[in-house]
Amino acid sequence: MNQVRVRIHPEVRGPKVERYIYSQFAEHLGRCIYPGIWVGDRKSIPNDDGIRLDVVDALKALEIPALRWPGGCFADNYHWMDGIGPREKRPKRHNLWWNQSESNEFGTHEFIRFCDMIGTEPYICANVGSGTVEEARSWVEYCNVLVETNMTQQRAENGSPQPWNVRFWGVGNELWGCGGRMRPDQYADLYCQYANFMRKTDPSVELIACGSSSRNMEYWDQIFLERLFTHRLDHGGPLIQYLAIHHYLGRELSDLTYSDSDYYSLIQELDKIRQHIEKAAALCRAYSTPDGPIRLIIDEWGTWYVEAVTENGLYQQNSMMDAVFAALSFHLYHEYAEDIFMTNMAQTINVLQALILTEGPKMCKTPTYHVFDLFKGHKDGERLPVDLVAPSLPHVDGRSAVSASATRAAGGKNQLTLSLVNAHLTSPATVVIDVGASASRVEGRILKSDNVRDHNTPDQPERVVPSVCDASQNPDGTWSVELPPYSVASFDVSI
Numbered sequence: 001m002n003q004v005r006v007r008i009h010p011e012v013r014g015p016k017v018e019r020y021i022y023s024q025f026a027e028h029l030g031r032c033i034y035p036g037i038w039v040g041d042r043k044s045i046p047n048d049d050g051i052r053l054d055v056v057d058a059l060k061a062l063e064i065p066a067l068r069w070p071g072g073c074f075a076d077n078y079h080w081m082d083g084i085g086p087r088e089k090r091p092k093r094h095n096l097w098w099n100q101s102e103s104n105e106f107g108t109h110e111f112i113r114f115c116d117m118i119g120t121e122p123y124i125c126a127n128v129g130s131g132t133v134e135e136a137r138s139w140v141e142y143c144n145v146l147v148e149t150n151m152t153q154q155r156a157e158n159g160s161p162q163p164w165n166v167r168f169w170g171v172g173n174e175l176w177g178c179g180g181r182m183r184p185d186q187y188a189d190l191y192c193q194y195a196n197f198m199r200k201t202d203p204s205v206e207l208i209a210c211g212s213s214s215r216n217m218e219y220w221d222q223i224f225l226e227r228l229f230t231h232r233l234d235h236g237g238p239l240i241q242y243l244a245i246h247h248y249l250g251r252e253l254s255d256l257t258y259s260d261s262d263y264y265s266l267i268q269e270l271d272k273i274r275q276h277i278e279k280a281a282a283l284c285r286a287y288s289t290p291d292g293p294i295r296l297i298i299d300e301w302g303t304w305y306v307e308a309v310t311e312n313g314l315y316q317q318n319s320m321m322d323a324v325f326a327a328l329s330f331h332l333y334h335e336y337a338e339d340i341f342m343t344n345m346a347q348t349i350n351v352l353q354a355l356i357l358t359e360g361p362k363m364c365k366t367p368t369y370h371v372f373d374l375f376k377g378h379k380d381g382e383r384l385p386v387d388l389v390a391p392s393l394p395h396v397d398g399r400s401a402v403s404a405s406a407t408r409a410a411g412g413k414n415q416l417t418l419s420l421v422n423a424h425l426t427s428p429a430t431v432v433i434d435v436g437a438s439a440s441r442v443e444g445r446i447l448k449s450d451n452v453r454d455h456n457t458p459d460q461p462e463r464v465v466p467s468v469c470d471a472s473q474n475p476d477g478t479w480s481v482e483l484p485p486y487s488v489a490s491f492d493v494s495i
């Protein structure tokens with residue numbers, strides 16, 4: 001049994017942990033949109049005008065702050081006007097990157113309606129790779145402008161007289177790869193052109209530029225920002241609000257047949273994403289100006305195992321390893337709360353590190369879903385300093401067996417959220433929680449299982465679910481809790 005001590009300092013006010021860190025990404029890829037969200041007139045699956053209700057109920061409960069759509073690689077192959085107007089008249093297209101047919105049944109109106117149903121903010125990624133400046137600009141007009149124009153009239157005729165005021169807009173996706181194999185300076189020139197017209201159409205939109213991935217982090221962001229900066233000086237106004245990087249991990253591992261050393265190697269890989277964040281965040285700071293701060297977004301991240309290939313629509317299973325990985329990633333993002341504005345885990349349903357897996361009319365919530373649920377209390381909280389005394393995690397350099405992160409509820413309320421992860425595969429831990437002032441209540445929930453490879457399936461959806469895990473008070477006013485191996489827990493602490 002590992003002995004761990006966690007001292008939280010509730011009196012020290014830290015940076016805000018933006019709620020957008022808990023955002024999601026859904027692409028027209030594999031079974032994410034069809035039938036993960038959209039089932040059309042398939043009566044066997046309960047739906048509201050095509051949108052499946054079991055998935056809506058599950059996602060609504062998570063209070064996901066923002067949802068990125070329609071891609072991914074698909075975004076630079078998507079022409080948004082294909083997806084408006086009477087559904088039966090919408091053209092069928094070939095989804096180039098994911099080699100599947102695109103019916104265009106799920107378009108802008110359906111996406112906005114889905115966002116409303118689950119209580120999330122839309123984040124739309126415009127087509128730069130194969131689209132035009134006017135196409136992206138008119139999408140902003142269609143979504144956000146009130147005055148009557150040809151575009152806004154079409155929106156009204158299609159059922160939405162009021163604009164939706166979409167705040168977040170991506171200017172293309174992975175322009176260095178599927179988005180057009182561009183050079184960073186080339187993208188910067190193009191970005192400037194798109195941003196100029198998109199922000200002129202609605203100056204309140206916040207634009208997200210395509211940043212680097214793990215493969216080109218050494219040069220892409222630096223060259224792109226440097227080049228863009230010359231445009232900013234020329235034109236005077238800030239054209240970029242966010243730089244978005246992508247980072248997937250676990251590319252050589254299997255979703256369920258991983259070895260213990262594979263498990264630890266995935267945790268070790270978190271160092272790579274830390275390096276990526278540090279590098280990109282430093283550049284965002286360097287190129288920020290008083291009238292134009294640039295903050296960091298990680299708008300694609302998560303595990304991507306060998307099972308997830310184009311042929312199966314990037315489908316993979318999701319076990320307790322994914323839960324531990326997600327929780328440790330969120331602790332890492334909390335550490336960089338000053339820099340990171342948003343992260344969008346890939347992808348919401350049936351693709352990569354999904355929250356939900358569906359099979360016909362059945363569905364299940366994955367262990368990753370439950371981490372999003374357990375960590376809800378952190379959103380918009382102020383990060384608190386935590387002193388951690390814990391033994392090291394075997395086979396992983398520089399990491400403790402137990403990880404902790406604490407936030408104080410927004411507005412200085414006397415309510416803290418403390419999340420704990422015991423990443424050790426064999427040793428349970430006794431954690432003593434010391435909040436300094438006497439905590440009057442420490443109530444929690446824990447995600448644990450008998451085997452780290454345990455997972456849920458639509459036929460067995462309740463194998464891995466959180467259970468109650470309250471801490472017990474010690475005579476000295478501290479609290480104690482037992483964490484089994486590979487478990488994730490979250491506590492509401494009243495002070």
Ligand code: AHR
Pocket residue numbers: 027071072073074173174300314346347352
């Ligand atoms: O999330 C799957 C794919 O990964 C996205 O379409 C692309 O942007 C990235 O390479």
